[in-house]
Amino acid sequence: MKRFSKIKRLATVCLIGATLLGVAGGTVSAEKNKFSYSFNIKANYGNDYSKEYYRQTTNLNNRWMVDLQSSTEGDGTYTTFWLDKSGTRVSEPHDVKQGSGRHLYKAYSTANKKYVRLGGENNNYSSNTYTATGKWDEEGW
Structure with missing residues (x-):
C-alpha cells in the first residue's frame, strides 16, 4: 500500500512538473495584430x-494578411499589395479587390525574423491618385 502511495505521489509531482514546464517553456506564437493602413496611392x-x-x-505557411476595406x-x-523589407519585395505582389475581405498570402523566406511593411500601388498604370484603407497583418496565425 505504501509503495502504491509513493508511485501516486511521484506521478502527481511529474504531472505538475510537466505542466509547469509546458507553460514556462512553451513556444512563442505570433499575435493576430490587424494593423490599420491608409495609403495615398x-x-x-x-x-x-x-x-x-x-x-x-x-x-513559410504562416501567411501575411491584407484586407482592402475602402478605396476612393x-x-x-x-x-x-506585397510584403516589403527595406525597399525589397519579400512576397509576390497581389491584386486585391476592394470589399472582398481578408486575403492570406505566402511570404518569401527572406521575410522571416525581419521587420517588414505592407507595400501598395495602383494595379494599373494611371495618372490618377486615390486613398486605400484597411487592415493588414505580417503574420496570419
Missing part, C-alpha cells in the same frame, strides 16, 4: 508603405 505605379512590424515566424478609386476596384 500615387500615379504611375508610385508606391506607398505602412509602418514596419516584426515578422517573427520561420514557417471606387467600390470593387483593385489595388496591388
Whole structure:
C-alpha cells in the first residue's frame, strides 16, 4: 500500500512538473495584430508603405494578411499589395479587390525574423491618385 502511495505521489509531482514546464517553456506564437493602413496611392505605379512590424515566424505557411476595406478609386476596384523589407519585395505582389475581405498570402523566406511593411500601388498604370484603407497583418496565425 505504501509503495502504491509513493508511485501516486511521484506521478502527481511529474504531472505538475510537466505542466509547469509546458507553460514556462512553451513556444512563442505570433499575435493576430490587424494593423490599420491608409495609403495615398500615387500615379504611375508610385508606391506607398505602412509602418514596419516584426515578422517573427520561420514557417513559410504562416501567411501575411491584407484586407482592402475602402478605396476612393471606387467600390470593387483593385489595388496591388506585397510584403516589403527595406525597399525589397519579400512576397509576390497581389491584386486585391476592394470589399472582398481578408486575403492570406505566402511570404518569401527572406521575410522571416525581419521587420517588414505592407507595400501598395495602383494595379494599373494611371495618372490618377486615390486613398486605400484597411487592415493588414505580417503574420496570419
